[in-house]
Amino acid sequence: MGTALGRAWLAAGHPLTVWNRTPGRTAALTAEGAVAAGSAAEAVAANRLVVACLLDDASVGTALDGADLAGHDLVNLTTGTPAEARERGVWAEKRGARFLDGGIMAVPPMIGAPGAFVLYSGHQELFEEQRGALAVPAGTEYVGADPGLAALYDVALLSGMYGMLAGITHAFALLRGTEVAPGDFAALLVPWLNAMAGTAQETAGRLTSGDYTTGVVSNLAMQVAGSGTLLRTAAEQGVSAELLTPFLHLMRDRVAAGHAEEDTTGLVDVLRTR
Numbered sequence: 324m325g326t327a328l329g330r331a332w333l334a335a336g337h338p339l340t341v342w343n344r345t346p347g348r349t350a351a352l353t354a355e356g357a358v359a360a361g362s363a364a365e366a367v368a369a370n371r372l373v374v375a376c377l378l379d380d381a382s383v384g385t386a387l388d389g390a391d392l393a394g395h396d397l398v399n400l401t402t403g404t405p406a407e408a409r410e411r412g413v414w415a416e417k418r419g420a421r422f423l424d425g426g427i428m429a430v431p432p433m434i435g436a437p438g439a440f441v442l443y444s445g446h447q448e449l450f451e452e453q454r455g456a457l458a459v460p461a462g463t464e465y466v467g468a469d470p471g472l473a474a475l476y477d478v479a480l481l482s483g484m485y486g487m488l489a490g491i492t493h494a495f496a497l498l499r500g501t502e503v504a505p506g507d508f509a510a511l512l513v514p515w516l517n518a519m520a521g522t523a524q525e526t527a528g529r530l531t532s533g534d535y536t537t538g539v540v541s542n543l544a545m546q547v548a549g550s551g552t553l554l555r556t557a558a559e560q561g562v563s564a565e566l567l568t569p570f571l572h573l574m575r576d577r578v579a580a581g582h583a584e585e586d587t588t589g590l591v592d593v594l595r596t597r
């Protein structure tokens with residue numbers, strides 16, 4: 324990811340100093356005009372704006388331990404939890420730096436292309452002042468002054484993605500070994516998932532209003548009754564239902580608690596009380 328980010332800045336004509344723990348991995352960027360620093364501390368000293376994109380929060384602490392951050396703007400694009408981002412913010416401020424946390428919503432080939440965006444939270448003036456440079460590799464979305472917010476949004480978006488990936492995995496497992504060509508099925512699955520994605524807007528509306536029943540077209544009673552078909556089909560096809568059952572059990576329990584007329588919105592509350 325660091326290489327993809329660096330490439331975008333170099334292509335836009337930004338001067339760039341790079342550091343990586345394993346030195347050889349900066350070769351692609353130095354070949355395109357970046358200056359390789361001999362240490363993280365040397366890289367930090369080269370510019371006011373310092374962007375960290377390492378494996379995890381602990382590696383950021385390790386890498387920047389000996390660097391003088393005073394007077395610098397530290398933008399941390401390393402994926403972490405909200406609490407880690409807040410603690411890293413305090414850590415950076417104690418060392419005299421302004422701090423912004425970021426969550427990259429893209430894979431490396433998307434960097435520099437339309438569609439990629441980065442969620443930012445933390446020091447707002449830093450964000451405004453450095454926005455020109457930050458907007459080069461990807462779109463920018465500032466979500467608030469609490470440094471933990473970008474990570475919270477990031478992980479919530481990734482969690483939505485993993486739910487979708489679980490469904491895709493189960494669907495292909497049902498068809499594996501049959502005469503259905505995976506590509507033919509994908510041509511139907513993608514528009515179906517796109518059509519169903521609008522459920523997120525409905526859920527948002529119901530969470531805001533607190534009304535989980537008015538206008539529900541697919542209530543939990545119907546969905547739980549139908550879930551037996553999903554489980555029997557999985558058994559017929561010799562496929563484990565382990566990706567499906569947690570969600571089906573949540574729906575079943577919500578019905579048992581007297582909420583058969585709701586849609587799935589109430590499951591949000593169930594998850595917060597178990």
Ligand SMILES: NC(=O)c1ccc[n+]([C@@H]2O[C@H](COP(=O)([O-])OP(=O)(O)OC[C@H]3O[C@@H](n4cnc5c(N)ncnc54)[C@H](OP(=O)(O)O)[C@@H]3O)[C@@H](O)[C@H]2O)c1
Pocket residue numbers: 324325343344345348376377378379381382383385386400401402403427428429430431
């Ligand atoms: N790749 C993606 O699709 C993607 C998408 C969104 C967000 N991200 C986030 O971007 C960050 C980087 O991901 P990546 O794909 O670039 O991962 P990566 O290819 O595995 O690179 C990890 C980097 O962290 C460095 N590192 C690991 N431990 C370190 C330590 N203790 N001290 C100093 N440096 C250390 C590695 O250095 P060495 O070269 O020396 O090992 C390497 O430069 C992660 O937080 C990831 O979650 C990635």
